[in-house]
Each structure stands twice: as C-alpha cells, then as structure tokens.
Amino acid sequence: MTRLLQPVLAGAVTAVVGFAGSFAVVLAGLRAVGADQRQAASGLLALCVASGVLAVWLGVRRRVPIVIAWSTPGAALLVATGTVEGGFPVAVGAFAVSGLLLTAAGLFPTLGRWIASIPTPIAGAMLAGVLLDLCVAPVRALAEVPLMAGPAVLAWALLSRFARGWATPVALLVAVAAIALTGSGPGAVDVRPVVEVTVPSWNAQALVSIALPLFLVTMASQNVPGMAVLAGYGYRPPLRGILVSTGLASTLGAPLGGHAVNLAAISAALAAGPDGDPDPARRWIASVSAGASMILLGIGSGPATALALLSPSSLIEAVAGLALLGAFASAVTSAVADPGGREAAIVTFVVTASGLTLLGVGAAFWGLVAGGLMTLLHRRGRSPRTPPAAAMANVGGGDGGPDTPQPKRPAGRPG
Numbered sequence: 414m415t416r417l418l419q420p421v422l423a424g425a426v427t428a429v430v431g432f433a434g435s436f437a438v439v440l441a442g443l444r445a446v447g448a449d450q451r452q453a454a455s456g457l458l459a460l461c462v463a464s465g466v467l468a469v470w471l472g473v474r475r476r477v478p479i480v481i482a483w484s485t486p487g488a489a490l491l492v493a494t495g496t497v498e499g500g501f502p503v504a505v506g507a508f509a510v511s512g513l514l515l516t517a518a519g520l521f522p523t524l525g526r527w528i529a530s531i532p533t534p535i536a537g538a539m540l541a542g543v544l545l546d547l548c549v550a551p552v553r554a555l556a557e558v559p560l561m562a563g564p565a566v567l568a569w570a571l572l573s574r575f576a577r578g579w580a581t582p583v584a585l586l587v588a589v590a591a592i593a594l595t596g597s598g599p600g601a602v603d604v605r606p607v608v609e610v611t612v613p614s615w616n617a618q619a620l621v622s623i624a625l626p627l628f629l630v631t632m633a634s635q636n637v638p639g640m641a642v643l644a645g646y647g648y649r650p651p652l653r654g655i656l657v658s659t660g661l662a663s664t665l666g667a668p669l670g671g672h673a674v675n676l677a678a679i680s681a682a683l684a685a686g687p688d689g690d691p692d693p694a695r696r697w698i699a700s701v702s703a704g705a706s707m708i709l710l711g712i713g714s715g716p717a718t719a720l721a722l723l724s725p726s727s728l729i730e731a732v733a734g735l736a737l738l739g740a741f742a743s744a745v746t747s748a749v750a751d752p753g754g755r756e757a758a759i760v761t762f763v764v765t766a767s768g769l770t771l772l773g774v775g776a777a778f779w780g781l782v783a784g785g786l787m788t789l790l791h792r793r794g795r796s797p798r799t800p801p802a803a804a805m806a807n808v809g810g811g812d813g814g815p816d817t818p819q820p821k822r823p824a825g826r827p828g
Contacts, residue, residue, distance in 0.1 A: 424702025456670025461711020542765025
C-alpha cells in the first residue's frame with residue numbers, strides 16, 4: 414500500500430494542476446464560439462471524463478504513463494475565432510471533424526508526416542498569434558476590474574518566482590476569493606454536473622476556420638511535444654493508437670460540447686518523471702491516478718464552472734491569459750529562433766493575431782496560408798529546418814503549466 418501512495422498522489426496532483434491551470438481557457442473558448450452556460454459546463458465535463466477514461470485505459474493497457482488532457486491552445490483558438498455563422502451547433506460540427514482528422518492522422522501516417530513537415534517558425538508563429546489576445550487579457554482586466562484582477566496577477570507573479578507550477582492555480586483561487594468578496598457567486602445556477610447534447614451542423618466556414626486550425630494546433634502543440642516528453646523519459650508508446658483513440662474520443666465528445674482531447678505535454682512530465690515513482694516501470698500508476706482524478710474533478714466541477722461563468726468575463730480571461738503566458742513565450746521563441754524563417758514567421762504571426770476574417774474564414778487559417786507563401790517565396794536552397802517534432806517540444810499548452818520541463822531519460826527502458 415505504501416508503494417502505491419507516491420504514484421497515486423502524483424497522479425492526483427497532475428490532475429488538479431492541469432484542471433485548475435486551464436479550465437478557465439476552455440470555458441472562455443466555448444463561450445466565444447456561442448455556447449451558453451449549460452453547453453459550456455457540459456463541454457468541460459465531457460473533456461474531463463473523456464481524458465480521464467482514456468488515461469486510465471491507455472495506462473492499464475500499455476503500462477506507460479500516458480496522460481491525456483484537453484487542448485488548451487485549441488481553446489485559445491476558439492477565443493480568437495469567435496462566433497461563426499450557424500452558432501454553437503456549427504462549432505460542434507467542426508469539433509467532430511477535427512476529431513476525425515486526428516483519427517485519420519493515426520490511421521494514415523502520411524497525414525501525420527505532413528503535419529510534422531510544417532516549418533517550426535510557421536507552427537510557432539501561428540500558435541503565438543492565436544494566444545496573443547488572451548495573453549493581453551490580464552492587462553485589460555487590470556484596467557477594467559483592478560480590485561479583482563490586481564490580487565490575482567500579483568499572486569501569479571510571486572508564485573511564478575517561488576513555486577511556478579502552482580502560480581496559475583493560486584491565481585485562480587485568489588480570483589475566486591475576489592468574486593466571493595464582491596458578492597458575486599453561483600446564486601440560483603445549478604452546480605450539479607450538466608450534460609447538454611448539441612446536434613452538430615456543418616458549413617464550409619466553420620470547417621476552415623475551426624476544424625482545420627484546431628486539428629493543426631492540437632497536433633503541433635500537444636501531440637507532438639507530448640510524445641517528445643514521453644520519449645525523453647524513455648517511453649515510446651505507439652503513436653497510432655493514441656491518435657486514433659483521442660481522435661475518436663474527441664469526435665464522440667463533440668455533441669456534448671468538448672472541443673478536443675490529446676496527449677498531455679506539460680503534465681505528462683509530472684507522471685512520467687521521478688515524481689511519479691522512482692521505478693520507471695511503475696509510473697503508469699500515476700497516469701491512471703491522474704485519469705481517475707480528472708473524472709472526479711469533472712463530476713465536481715459545477716461550482717467552479719458556475720463561478721467562472723458568472724464572474725466578469727475579463728477576470729476569467731485574465732486568469733486564462735496568465736496560464737498561457739509561458740506557452741506564448743515558448744511559441745514566440747520557436748517562431749524567431751531560425752533567422753532564415755523569421756520573415757515568414759512574422760507574417761504568420763501578424764495575420765493570425767489580426768483577427769482577420771476573409772471570405773468567412775478566420776485568421777488562423779489565413780496566417781498559415783500567408784506564412785506558407787512567404788516560406789515558398791524566400792526558399793533559396795536553405796538547409797532543412799527542424800520539424801515541430803523537436804522544436805515544438807517546449808511549446809506549452811494544454812495542461813496547466815507554463816512550459817514543458819526538460820526531461821531526463823531514465824537509466825533503462827521501462828518494461
């Protein structure tokens with residue numbers, strides 16, 4: 414029993430940090446594309462249960478610490494995209510298509526190789542452009558609700574210096590305390606778990622503005638670095654099965670409001686590293702514990718969801734922005750690291766960050782197109798660039814922390 418304590422506790426901490434650090438981003442993203450309070454709450458529950466069930470199943474089956482999370486960069490993309498014609502049902506349809514694309518990437522390795530061939534500066538710049546609006550939200554909140562946002566920002570700044578992993582969860586707790594002190598609260602809102610089915614619909618605008626960018630962001634900023642973290646600790650589970658299972662789970666969870674589940678990039682290190690268990694062969698227990706804990710957090714997320722949805726939107730966006738600052742910094746770094754790709758990266762960034770909507774299609778797609786055209790224009794026999802599989806490994810996003818810690822490979826390969 415004593416030997417189980419460390420991995421079980423490590424898994425619980427992994428789930429709590431992942432949930433508290435980024436659930437506000439998920440709610441902000443779902444509301445931005447048209448979800449009402451019940452639909453947003455249902456989406457958060459669906460994501461928690463789907464990621465938890467998959468983590469338990471994959472951990473037990475593979476005996477590898479595979480942590481599953483929601484796509485935080487994907488949720489930030491939804492904030493940047495906003496409502497599309499047709500409202501939330503069309504967004505749900507796009508979520509389902511994105512899940513099918515993730516499944517296809519597992520079934521057809523060529524598709525995964527195409528994603529990995531996107532130049533690192535372009536991938537990093539697109540992600541940075543998607544994150545920019547949320548990352549400036551703390552500044553806006555300080556101007557709009559200074560008495561509520563100020564303590565949260567101060568707590569985040571102090572904890573980022575002394576206990577970085579807890580900076581965002583503590584900032585969230587401070588924000589909740591500020592909401593309570595100002596008299597805001599759940600009131601008559603039902604804080605029980607909410608399951609709300611939305612019948613999906615489809616149009617071309619949503620497929621190009623949401624489905625394709627959501628797939629690209631999830632692959633480049635979650636699945637690729639997630640595999641890199643596992644490989645850094647000596648674990649090499651088959652990517653095909655992970656992509657197929659997370660893609661199918663994303664598709665099935667879409668009618669309940671969930672946008673995407675994927676490999677964890679940041680919290681994967683909490684379970685796969687020495688904190689999970691001194692014995693690498695037993696660290697899968699931590700990922701199973703994380704999955705079970707995430708299911709419980711989802712079932713009990715009603716009060717947190719109600720507070721988040723009823724508080725000033727600028728305050729919740731501010732907490733979400735704090736959670737993504739590290740990811741933004743890593744994305745910018747990867748975008749400008751290669752001098753030969755900076756022009757294309759900057760074009761990608763400014764177009765994506767502009768919020769441009771052209772022909773009904775959102776800015777993330779046009780940023781990718783503009784960056785790709787600039788790359789082709791300036792290609793003059795330069796040496797091949799590092800694909801996102803390596804360089805994007807430090808682009809955070811998805812599981813509650815600022816960036817991916819550099820892993821240390823254990824002495825032997827886990828069984």
